[in-house]
Amino acid sequence: MANSTITRTTGRRRLSALIGGVGTMGLLLTGVTAAQAAPQEAEHCVYSASTQTYTCHHSLTEATATGNRLAKAQGDVIGATVFEFRDYGGASLTITVPKPCPKNDRVDFWLDLDEWKNSISSVQAWSSCWIWLYPESGGRAGPFKDKHPDVGSYIDNRTATVGLS
Known part of the structure; x- marks a missing residue:
């Protein structure tokens, strides 16, 4: 199966996304920090697993509205949004997935983080998705089944991989 890579640079984050499909859909997001630039406004991005594209916006409201529009047009749903800071602050990444997460006792979508590593x-x-957060040291936190303004001291700023189930 072919893999596609999408890269977009805006604001202070550069995100690259690689989608692969073997059995269940795999989802991998990586990123690189912009060269030592002055701090800028937080960036809010939406990634579509179906089209393998993403858009970035200056506000969470814009990003969420775009995510909802894109998801509805493609028959997708928003699966999760992760935030840089507690209380849903800082930069955000909203992920749309092809369908609500099935409750099948396994993680259906994986996101290995580079730029977002240790910053959620x-x-x-x-959309029925549960979020699992995995640190590099092993173990996991979750499932987060709703809104969580603070992921807890065990996983705060320690996430290396995000799973959606």
């Missing part, structure tokens, strides 16, 4: 402090789960 709050999450919002959507």
Whole structure:
């Protein structure tokens, strides 16, 4: 199966996304920090697993509205939003998936993080998806089944991989 890579640079984050499909759909997001630039406004991105594209916006309201429009047009749903800071602050990444997460006792979508590694402090789960946060040291936190303004001290700023089930 072919893999596609999408890269977009805006604001202070550069995100690259690689989608692969073997059995269940795999989802991998990686990123690179912009060269030592002055701090800028937080960026809010939406990634579509179906089209393998993403858009970035200056506000969470814009990003959420775009995510909802894109998801509805493609028959997708918003699966999760992760945030840089507690109480849904800072930069955000909203992920749309092809269908609501099935409750099949396994993680159906995986996100290995580079730019977002060790920087997630709050999450919002959507469309029956549960969010699992995995640190590099092993173990996991979750499932986060709803909105969580603080993921807890065990996983705060320690997430290396996000799973959606």
